[in-house]
Amino acid sequence: MYVILVYDFGEKRVSKMLKLCRKYLNWIQNSVFEGEITELQLKQLESSAKEFMDPDEDSIIVFSSRSQMFMNKHIIGVERNTTDNFL
Numbered sequence: 001m002y003v004i005l006v007y008d009f010g011e012k013r014v015s016k017m018l019k020l021c022r023k024y025l026n027w028i029q030n031s032v033f034e035g036e037i038t039e040l041q042l043k044q045l046e047s048s049a050k051e052f053m054d055p056d057e058d059s060i061i062v063f064s065s066r067s068q069m070f071m072n073k074h075i076i077g078v079e080r081n082t083t084d085n086f087l
Helices: 014-024 039-052
Strands: 002-008 026-029 032-036 059-065
Touching: 002 014, 002 039, 014 026, 014 032, 014 039, 039 059
Parallel strands: none
Antiparallel strands: 002 032, 002 059, 026 032
């Protein structure tokens, strides 16, 4: 599945979440990641995040689709980190 994950974590926990997301997804902008991921990997990511997040202060939002080809992406301004791979 293709996901866009957005998080808002407190200052003390934000670096842990950044490291965790980089294991599974591609960084595209501050606190925003995207990429192909299996359901199991997404569950592992969410479970790991719940270990250090504060549910009263922190949040994670996951947008999912069957495939990237079913998502339209329109960028205005600077693209922070491209996920296109040219060979």
